[in-house]
Amino acid sequence: MKRFISFMIYGIIALGVLGLLSRLFNDPIGFFRNILIIAIVAGIIYMIYTGLTKGKPVKKEQQAFRKAARQSKKRLKSRTSKKDNVASFSAAKSSKKIKVRKKTDSHLTVIEGKKNKKKNRASF
Numbered sequence: 001m002k003r004f005i006s007f008m009i010y011g012i013i014a015l016g017v018l019g020l021l022s023r024l025f026n027d028p029i030g031f032f033r034n035i036l037i038i039a040i041v042a043g044i045i046y047m048i049y050t051g052l053t054k055g056k057p058v059k060k061e062q063q064a065f066r067k068a069a070r071q072s073k074k075r076l077k078s079r080t081s082k083k084d085n086v087a088s089f090s091a092a093k094s095s096k097k098i099k100v101r102k103k104t105d106s107h108l109t110v111i112e113g114k115k116n117k118k119k120n121r122a123s124f
Contacts, residue, residue, distance in 0.1 A: 023031045 020031075
């Protein structure tokens with residue numbers, strides 16, 4: 001069934017291309033006129049759509065979100081530029097010989113407590 005549907009779709013596309021080519025060779029001026037009319041109608045619809053969507057009032061929450069997004073982008077750009085400078089500095093520094101530090105053992109002390117003394121259950 002899927003194979004039949006795919007052949008059918010390919011056949012419709014092939015007939016469409018054949019029709020366009022025959023129209024282009026038989027009446028090129030009419031073909032380009034139709035293409036121009038379609039483009040003009042699509043442009044008008046697009047302009048109407050953008051005019052209607054831009055005219056909507058923006059809520060205060062959306063304005064605050066956009067402002068915060070712009071500020072975070074600025075911060076991100078400044079951080080990346082600082083990191084690039086630090087990275088180039090660290091790359092230059094890493095070319096020098098690096099001293100290896102030994103880890104020192106941590107000196108921990110054990111505090112003796114009253115481990116063996118039984119707890120008074122009545123106080124709980």
